[in-house]
């Protein structure tokens with residue numbers, strides 16, 4: 001077993017990370033899914049060696065906490081005995097229904113495999129930080145839009161057939177667009193981006209690439225043979241900008257995202273507006289909860305409230321799924337599991353069992369709108385009881401928690417459950433539960449309440465929204481109208 005990872009690194013099975021409640025491991029099966037028996041076995045290992053809680057993260061990784069150095073080693077051995085091959089190297093992720101969804105534009109798995117192999121052949125993983133990742137999204141009903149990545153390839157239907165839109169650094173809405181290319185070019189550019197990031201060192205991400213590097217990425221491909229990657233080193237990651245423009249730079253004709261602001265000019269090829277700001281159309285993201293018809297059979301998506309569940313409940317649910325004939329269980333983004341191979345009657349039966357065990361079976365469940373880390377007392381760094389606060393807010397404010405709102409409840413300023421910006425963030429600190437409006441957990445709060453009383457502060461904001469909301473107005477829009485100062489004042493008021 002390797003030395004323990006530093007905080008913020010990626011806690012693989014071979015390198016658990018220290019947290020407030022012991023060691024944490026995160027694992028993703030190479031095959032994407034697990035058999036029912038493997039998931040039951042994992043749950044039993046979590047009960048034996050961890051704190052009895054299992055988690056599925058917003059990216060769709062499985063986490064087990066509360067381990068010691070010795071028990072983490074035993075867990076790793078048991079995972080091996082269960083025959084679960086765990087992903088190592090640079091994550092090249094595909095959607096949870098990859099290859100199974102009739103609405104998918106293209107099966108992303110072959111391209112993902114080619115990128116994985118190219119990164120491995122180039123021995124880039126050792127030179128990269130553990131959180132550098134690639135997403136290959138074949139489209140369809142469950143996209144990867146909500147998940148951030150250094151490189152994003154998204155299948156598009158274009159006049160020239162299926163092509164791949166290439167973007168860097170962000171989620172489906174915030175990533176910087178480069179353009180749209182054929183599969184071979186997409187593979188080459190993805191690997192070239194990863195190589196450029198590696199050139200910048202282990203702390204680097206694609207967001208650290210310069211505009212000049214992004215421009216050169218778009219322009220070299222039509223010049224170079226498809227199978228030859230650019231040698232970046234001599235120019236320190238920058239390629240001579242005098243190459244003729246590739247189809248990316250010229251802007252391929254594509255369907256839906258053709259409306260995205262990719263300029264035909266080199267200087268705007270990154271998808272930036274003239275003012276430099278990234279401008280993207282909002283991309284609706286469907287929750288992987290509910291029943292999805294597949295090319296063969298169907299999948300039932302079930303969520304873990306706030307991403308965690310007692311291992312015992314997960315074992316019970318999976319045992320029921322096994323008796324109903326589930327063939328595979330896939331980990332899915334947004335803290336969900338997809339059970340495959342079920343009949344319509346079996347889906348219904350498993351849904352009922354999931355409700356009884358406390359899982360989320362309705363995408364409109366208000367708990368899906370709240371990101372909450374384990375907080376106090378599970379995590380030693382936690383200053384507020386995040387999950388209790390979240391449960392109270394969800395139970396009392398269902399009407400306010402619409403899809404426009406991101407509410408983040410963080411035990412401390414680290415913000416593990418939602419590293420990005422949220423409309424409202426409650427963050428634990430020395431002064432109790434602070435409120436951050438339109439910011440991250442590490443921002444300076446604009447108002448405080450005692451931790452035990454934080455839900456009441458959100459109740460005050462919710463009451464004002466109910467009163468002020470215009471017909472058809474979303475919660476986020478109403479919050480904007482109330483203004484950050486007004487919202488902070490509502491939170492503080494007794």
Ligand code: SF4
Nearest residue numbers: 373379382411412416
């Ligand atoms: S954000 Fe939550 S889980 Fe992360 S360190 Fe702070 S309290 Fe612990």
